Structures are given as C-alpha cells and as structure tokens.
Amino acid sequence: MDILLVFVNILIFIALAPLFEGVIRKLTAKVQSRQGPPVVQPYYDLIKLLGKESITPGNWAFKLAPLMALSSIITAISFIPLGFRATALTQYGDVITVIYLLTLGSVAILLGALSSKNTYAIIGASREMATIILVEPVLAMTFIVGAVKAKSLGIDASMFSLSSGGYGWASVLMMVVFILALQAFVGRQPFDTTEAEIEILEGPFIEYSGPNYALFKLYMMMKQMFYAVLFVTVFIPFLKTGYYAVDIAVQLVEVFAVTCFIGLVGATNPRLRIDQAVKYYVVLVALSLTAVGMSFYGV
C-alpha cells in the first residue's frame, strides 16, 4: 500500500509542477502590466520541446546531465512524506540522503554546463556551485533543528518535529531564514545569478535544446515545487486532518500560496550580483546556525 504512495508523490509533482510555474509566469506578467501566457503554457512548452530537434556537442556527459537532474529530484520526491504520510521508502533514507540527492541535481546542471564547453555556461556553473555551497547548509539546518528535537535523523521524524507542539523561537527563526532563502533555493530573482537570462543567457542551459532542455525545465519546476512542499510540511503542520486526500489537498493549496509568494518576490526584485548574493547567504547561514543552537537549548 505504502509503495503506491511513492507513485502518488511522483505523479502529483509531475502533474502539478508545470501548473505552479504557469501561475508564477501569469503573476509576473500581471505585476508588469502584461497579459501573460495562459497558466497551462508550461505544459505546452514541455510537450513542444520534447518533439523538437536535439542539438548536442556530441559527448555523453552532456546527454547524461538532464537525465541525472530529473532522476535526482524524482528520487528525492519519492522519499518525502507528502500529505503527512510516510511512503514505503521514507524509512530507507534519512535527511542526509535527501540533502545529497538535492545536491546531485545541481551537480547534474554543473556537469551539463561544463561539458557544453560554452564560456557563459561555465560562468553559470561556477555561480551555481557557489550558491549550492552556501545555501545547502540552510536546508540542512532546517532538518537539523527538527532532528535535534526528535533525536533522530529520520525524514519524517525530523520534518514533523520542528513545529509540532507549537512554535518555539528556534522554529520561528528557522522559518524566517527559510523564507529568506526560498528565492535562492528555487533560483529566482533576486538570486537567479546562475541563469541570469539577460546577463549570461540562461547560463548552464545555453546549449540545451529540445527534449534535453525539456527535462531540465521539468527538473527546475519540480525543484521549485519541492521546496514549497518542504516549507508547508515542516512549518505549517497544524492543518492536519488525518485524512490523506484532504491533507494533500490542503497542502497543495498552501503550496499554491507559497508559489504566489515566490512569484511576487521574483517579479518585484532586481537581480543581485553573485558577490552580493554570497554575502547575503553567509548571513543566512549564520542565522540558521543560531536557530540550531537555540533548538539545542530548547528555546
């Protein structure tokens, strides 16, 4: 039975991630007084890309990278307890596994960028790596704050324990830091330094076309939804009814709200330079470390 939940997770993510992307695009357009594409436009994009000609520089690493990226996020998704129900796989991983899997997705982007030989792509890769190094700890410490409370690194245990029994100061601080890091997690403005369309022309993805690009696009959308789901599961656990279907529906509504937030912040902020962004991340890391310390003392 629990094994079905794995497929439910994956299905929900693949089916809805493009929709949330569409919402952001629509919202961005509205903010900028444009009409914008229909919310289902990302689905059209993906389908169209899958059928288009694929141009490669002819090495296996370039072709492997998009497969690796999409697979890593799908694997990560199959471990997380969507709708507060652990899947069959949840017990086989711990939070460190999840963190490493998310990192693997970024590694795939780097691999693709480096093997495309394009100078702009490699600039993007260099920035992406700097971002991973400084933003990953924030993600890790989100789990660790919970893990310290639960004395367990189990995925469900550390995700659920952070806000169960009300918010302590540690949880509140961690939540604030997570919100501040959210744009960086999903690579949107003001932290879209990796892609930076008008500066380095989509950076790592510059050489990608057709189905390979479709895979990367789907990966980015699913990653965005993943972080939104992570946020609502970890920080908003009190709207839990106990009915699986209802819980998922409620969570999806919350994810929708988080997505709107991401879209609004993205649409109203200019991009930071990488050195400015890096300084910002250092502050976030320091703050989240404080949250972990507070959690240790039970504050």
Place this chain on the structure above:
Amino acid sequence: MNSDVYGILLTAMGILLASSVIVPFAAGKRKYAGWLNFLFVTVAGVMLLNISYITVFGSSQLSQLLHFGPVGIYFMVDSFSGFFIAIIAFMAMISAFYSISYMEHYPEYSLRGFYVSYPLFILGMIGMVTVDDLSLGFTISWQLMTIASYFLVKFEYRKPEIVRGANKYLVLMELAWVFIIIGTFMVQGAGIGDSLHTIVQKMGAMPGNYQYLIYGLILCGFGFKAGIFPLGQLWLPDAHSVAPSPISALLSGVMLKTGVYGILRTFFWMVPHSETFHYNGSFWGILIASIGVVTLFIGTVQSMKQNDSKRLLAYSSIGQVGYIIFGIGAALFMFNTQSEFLRLLGVITIIGAVYHVLNHAVFKGLLFLTSGSVLFATGTKDLNRLGGLLKLMPVSAVLAGIAALSISGVPPFSGFASKWTLISSSLLAGSEVLFLLIFGIIALFTSAITLSCYVKFFGMTFTASGHEWNAGHKVKEVSAGMLLPKIVLAALCILQGLLPFVYFQTIIGVFQYSKGSIVYSVFNSINMNDHLFSSMMGVSVSVPGISGIASSAAVPAVVLLVFLGALLFSYLLRRSGGSEEREADTWMCGYQDLHNGNRYLNRSMFASLKSIFRWTGGNVKE
C-alpha cells in the same frame, strides 16, 4: 598458529628486502624491472593479505618478541594491524602494477633508485603497523618509510623545486619522529625496545598530569604524519604533488594512514588504568575532534583554490584525513561519557572513521592515478591548461567521475557510506552535546565544498576545453597497463559504497578481536544486532531511548534502485517526443570561435567563494 603469522610476516618482509636488492640490477630494462618489482611486491602482498585475512577474521595475535641476530623487537599483529596491513599491501600491488607503464613517462631518469626505494617504502609502512614499541622497532620502520619515500618524492632530482619539497618533507618528518621519541621517553623508566604493554604499565605508575605532555607530543608527531592542521600544510602539498603519481597515490592513500594508525593506537590502546593515572579521555576526545574539524574544513577549502591538479588532490587529502581524525576524536569523547546513547553512537562513529580510512585509500589512490594518467597523456597537470579530454580519454574520464563522486560522498558511492556514518552520528550525538552538533554541521557543509573541488577537478580536466591549444601533441588514452589498476579501484569504490554492511561487520570484528583497547569491552558488550540493522539494502541504526530507527541511513542499494528507476523514466520521457538528434559546434555567443583567449579558465572558478574564504590561507597567486 602464532609463529605461523609472524613467520609469514617475516617472509613477506624478506621478499620486499630482496626485491630492493635484486630489481635495481635490472633497471636498465625499464619494463622488465617494472614487472619484476610488481612480481616481488605481489608475492609479498599476497602473503600480507593472508595475514590480514587470518587476523581480521578472528585470530588476533598477541605481542611477540622476534629476534634479529642480537636485537629483539616486539611485534604485534592483531586484527587492527591486519586491517591496515591489508590496505597497505593492496595499494602497494596496485601502484606497482601502474608504475610498470607509468615510469615510461620519465625516460631521462634512471629507475635504479626508484626500485631500491619502492619495496623499502612498503616495508617501512608494514613495519609501522606491526611493531609493538615506540622506540627501536618504531624508529627503524619510521626511518625506512621516511627515507625511502624521500628518495621516491625526489625522483625528478634535476628540478630544484622538487628537491626543495622533498627536503622539507624529510626535515619535518624527522622532527615528527623526534616528537614521538621524546614523548615516549618522558615515560619514567621506559627503555629502548619496551613493548607498548610495558610502556603502559610504566605510565600507570606516573602521576596523571604527565599525560598531557606525553600524549601531546605523540599526537603532534603522528599528527604531522597524518597531516593535521596546521602541520600537514607545511609539507604535504609540496611533497605529494611532486612525487611520481603512483607514489603520490601511496603517500596520500596509505602513508598518511600510518599517522592515523598511530593516533588510534595511542589513544585507544596505550591507555593505563591505575590509581595515580586517570586517563582524561574526554579532554583528548574534544581536542582531537576539534583538530579534526579544523583540518577537514581548512584542508578542503584550500583544495578548492588550487590550479595544479595534484596539489588540489594533496590539499584534499588533508581534508579527508580531517574527517577521519574528527571521527576518532568524537568517538573517543563519546566513549568517555556515561550516556548509553552516546556510547552507542561512539561505536558507530569509530566504525565510520575506520571505514573512511579504507575508502579514502581507494578513491584518493584512484584520483592520483587519474591525474597521473592525464599528466602522462598531456604532459601537464595545470587545470588552467587542461580540458576537453572526455572524448580523447573516455575510460579515464568515467573512472575519474566515479572517484570524484565517491570522494564527494554522493550516494551510492563509497564516500557516502563512511561520511554519512560520521556526520549522522555526530549530528545525532549533537542533540546532547552542542559542540558535536556544530562539528557535524561543519562536516556536512565541508562535504559540499569537497564536491566543488571535484566538480572543478573533473570539469576542468575532462569537460570544458583547453587541451586543444595547450597539450601540444596528440592526446591518446593511456595504455591498458595504466587503466587496469584504475578499473580495479573504481570497482572497489562502487562495491564499498553498495555493500556497507560487509565492511561494517568486518570493522566491528576488528574491534571485537583486538584485545586491550578501551573500546574492547564496549564492542563486546553491546549486542550489535539490537542497534545496527545491516542487510543487502544497507545499514541503519537505532539508539537506546528512542523508538524506531534513528538514522536509517547507509542505504545505497535502495537509493540506487529508485534512482535507476527514475533514470529509466527520464530516458523514456526524453525519447517520447521522437525528436531527432544532431551534433553541432558550441555556439559562441557572437565570438568567431573558442580559443585560449576567450575560454573560462580554472582560476576564475568560484571566485566569489575564494574571496570570502581568503582568510583560510593556501591561496594561489595569479
């Protein structure tokens, strides 16, 4: 049975000694000498592996006095020595095989000295992990190891910077030796050739305060060898980066581990219990763990800044040894607490540290052999000049990729299993001890930096571009003689990652059979099956006081299966549109073509990170 093991040990040592006398006469015929050296090392290596097999799986030997003419030296080959003997013997064989083809790279240098020193170096390392004293036998082994490796490092003696690096190495290793010897003779009444057991008894009769001096000096000495911060930075990058690559593989993969061995032996075995002498395990645990954490962070960050591929690997060795030292210290601290929860995590941590010793030997060996192959094929190890070898050296590229993923700790490769063990146990312990929590977070953070080092190493060597303008001649894949050892090591990287339970069980055995350590009783009293669930699928841990599985973790098999399923799905999805594929040149955004002037150089990578980590030192001048 006893004499049996020691008999084999002496025979193996004799063969190595014979090799260093006989093979140099054949050095005129380079290939022939290489094969002969490999043959001798393999015969000795197989015997040594046999010793490991006997001791690791149950028959640990007690200390024994062996006579060499008038002098007697105490030897002890227990399961713990056996574990290290296996690593040394195996890597020695791999490296000897690789040397056969690789040493063709230096036609202008005679191989005579190389084949004198090589077996002596191995002999010295074997001696380091088998002698049971800290004076006579230790000195002979240490000097044999140091002086033989000094000549190996100095192989290209016509280059002044190489000689400088080698000289520094020699001087500092002698300094380390002095530290250890002084430390030993601080023990009142310690005589030349006393076995460790005797030393422990004599130490027990001393006031406890002396331990800070004795252990401190010994820690400095072995720490020098292992490469702890800041001592390792003084010699390690200079020596490891200039030696011929198979020797670098041995230096980084194996020789540093003799320092780790020394630290473990000192703080877990050489521990007296008496009325006057109270061993302050918590203090030493905190000190060693702190040193380890600083070492792993600084070493890895410095590694990220390097442009020379072998220097990058050398700094990264400091970082990886830092993980091991950190594990040792954290475990020592946890064993010296009263909490059952922490003591169990201590067991897990020490297993992880020893597991990482093995893993690091394999993947760092593979990485040095890779950079050796690249040096062989292109003539350069400068990452600014390399690039784009993916198509030209496809096998080396795949093997390097496996090694890079292993050392970065990506599941399901070997580094993940051991780093997970270290990080997760210290994070779990962190719920009771704050400093372990912080250290665990730093270790986790550092593994992302490790990843960046190897993205750079792999990316700037095999992908990107550069060799087209800089390599000079046509680049070819290296010969089978150099690929074969790398394939064996890469297979091990995967095996050690996929079957962590085999290694967990073996390492538990190592500690259960080796008598006299402070963890002997813990390992034999805790019923492992109650807390450690290991199967084909992986290893998970439960801890007292918490229901359920606390950290179900090294489960590479499950992750791999799911990942492969997802990979298949992604592949089918990509095919689903039925799109055509075409090869085309990279679009240069308006430039006419890609050349040395407009490509992205290694030194520009991670510029923003380098600037915030400038204070860690090890910066490279432009």
